Amino acid sequence: MEEQVASYAPRGGLPALPPPVDTTSPFARLRTRFFATPLDAALSILFGLLAVYIVWSLVQWAIVDAVFVGNDRTACLDTPEREVGACWAFVAARFSQFIYGLYPIEQRWRVDWVFGLGAVLIALVAIPRVPFKKLFALLLLGVYPLVVLVLLTGGQxxxxxxxxxxxxxxxxxxxxxxxxxxxxxxxxxxxxxxxxxxxxxxxxxxxxxxxxxxxxxxxxxxxxxxxxxxxxxxxxxxxxxxxxxxxxxxxxxxxxxxxxxxxxxxxxxxxxxxxxPLGIPHVPTNLWGGLLVTLVVALTGIAFSLPLGILLALGRQSSMPAVRFLSVVFIEFWRGVPLITVLFMANFMLPLLLPQGVSFNQLLRVLVGVSLFAAAYMAEVIRGGLQAIPKGQYEGADAMALTYWQKMRMIILPQALTLVIPGIVNTFIGLFKDTSLVYIIGLADLLGTIRRGFNDPVWITPSTPATGLVFGAFAFWLFCFSMSRYSIFIEGRLARGRKH
Structure with missing residues (x-):
């Protein structure tokens, strides 16, 4: 046996193995992810050069060749010495109009108060460790809208x-x-x-x-x-x-x-x-514009679409035939009509259906139409969350002898809303971007105010439209990205709570 074992044993020992390949350093990750094969290397180099070219072109247009200071269009016109990039002087000159629209200058402090109070209350409700959450939520949802209405319009x-x-x-x-x-x-x-x-x-x-x-x-x-x-x-x-x-x-x-x-x-x-009578001048809504109108339409739609969507989702799953039928008809009707059609109907057709002497403000009609439209989509998102709840949760709530509304408020809806946070926020983001459609019916939202500025003879240049649209796109992206990141934060926080 020893002779047989000895015959299979290597003489002189095994050769030394090479050191293990480094896969943790930055260069190693770069090599394995982008240069693993010749084809990967070629594609990485090609797209890398393309990305560098695009980034450099944007930097050159937005910063290097841009004009930041100027009083009129002459500052943003090309000269024989250089080609002008972005005309940020146009944005700076009309920035206040992009925010307030035609709101009277001496009364813009009211808009500033509305923005400031809204930002503070939203922060107090959104930050997890702030105490008195219920009080701040009540102020935000119950008192703040009334303050906004009175401050912006003048009341009385x-x-x-x-x-x-x-x-x-x-x-x-x-x-x-x-x-x-x-x-x-x-x-x-x-x-x-x-x-x-x-x-x-x-x-x-x-x-x-x-x-x-x-x-x-x-x-x-x-x-x-x-x-x-x-x-x-x-x-x-x-x-x-x-x-x-x-x-x-x-x-x-x-x-x-x-x-x-x-x-x-x-x-x-x-x-x-x-x-x-509060003693402040009345400001009609046709003077509102810019970011003010965008936020009013978006936040009103968000605030009303969520509770109305919850009621519609519950109605669609109700055991009462009449309630279920009306909910289904409402949801399918509004989901089957484009938003622009809803806006046209609210702006032009609704006044024809009202009795003589009764009229509603144009902005109010738009707010109602946008809220109902968004509520139909929100109802389907929440219905998906309700259907994802295990049947045992309903049976357990029934075993505790809870009423229907107690069961929904304390057990079913909190779980359902947690499951569909991405869908809810996605609907909010879509609604925020859809506010730009109100420009078609004559309301000057942020994008509409920017586009109106293109016709100002003082600032007509080849680079003015691109600069204004980039500014508007960045403003929309900033709000939408903030909502997206906060929803991710809430999802992670709720997921940690479920794990423990």
Whole structure:
């Protein structure tokens, strides 16, 4: 055996192996990723040279040959000595118009306050470690929009009795909705059933009061109500009282039921603030423009499309045939119509359908159209999240004897929204970029204001259009990229929470 083993043993030992190939240094990674084969090396060199050429051309156009200071077009015209690149002097000269549009110069402090308050509140809500999140979220979603409306327009609106009736009808609906979330038995009480029907009556009669006003009008406080508006207003008030009575009678915590007065308090504050004389001049919306209009349209669409999309998604999965049918019809209709068609309909066709003497601001019509359009797409995104929730989550919520709204609010919707964060943010980004379409119907958003500047004879040069469009593209990219990165941060934070 020893002889056989010895015959197979190498004489003189094995040859020394070469050292292992370095795969961790920068040069090694470069070699393995870009120069592993002759074809990889050739393609890497070709595309590398192309990238260097493109980057250098952009740097030369945007910085080296650019004009940063000038009073008119002569500063940005080519000369025999050199070829002019970007005309940043045009952007600097019209920068304030790109931000404010034609908003009066002496009143632009109001826009600055709106931008500043919005940035601070968004930061306080977005930063995870900041305390009092609920308070800041309430200020951002409830108080801030009202402040924006009053500051930008000047307030002192002339509200009709029909409009006030609709506001209190919405307060009654919000009160009933909150009552359903606090008690599982309140919906079966007689006062709550009467409150539901009175709210429906208030909604129907309130809408009719815009079109038909029988008899004379009566003054309540300083507001004029026609007969139908009075019926809608008093029906909403009685519905609020009955909802409070039903909740107090069935709730374990009587003090918590008093919180149902919040929607009514908000409605009263809303009417008083909008109609109160604040002493600041009125600025019509046709003077708004630039980044101001872009942010107003985008943020309004984002703020309204998410809650409306949630309700539509829940309605599409509802077991009630009427609710499901109406939700499906709404979603499929708005998803099947291009946004530009929606804007044209809101701008030109809607005024023809309104009764004589009733009109809505052009910007308001656009905001409604954009919000409804985005809500249809948002509903499908959220429906995907609802369908991804395991069936056991629904069964567990039912086993805890939770009401439908308690189950959705505390168990189902938080998980569903977490799953579809990328889709939600993608819809937000698409909506933000689609705001540039409002220029077609005459609203001067950021891109529209920039394009109007191209026709200014003081700044007509060959490089002016390219410079303005690059500036606009960078502004849109900055906002969209910020939303994308924040969504990635939220996804990672929620993923870490699920792992632990």
């Amino acid at each position: 609106f002339d509200m009709s009795g029909s409009g006030i009736a609709i506001v209190f009808m919405l307060a009654a609906a919000a009160t009933i909705f909150l009552a359903f979330g606090r008690s599982s038995t309140v919906s079966r009480t007689l006062p709550m059933k009467i409150a539901l029907w009175l709210t429906v009556l208030s909604a129907v009669v309130g809408v009719v009061s815009f079109y038909y006003a029988p008899g004379g009008s009566e003054s309540i406080l300083t507001f004029r109500f026609n007969t139908f508006a009075q019926i809608a207003f008093y029906a909403a008030l009685v519905a609020i009282v009955l909802a409070l009575v039903a909740t107090i009678a069935t709730a374990d915590d009587r003090l918590a039921a008093v919180r149902l007065l919040v929607p009514t308090a908000v409605a009263i504050a809303f009417v008083l603030i909008l109609t109160a």
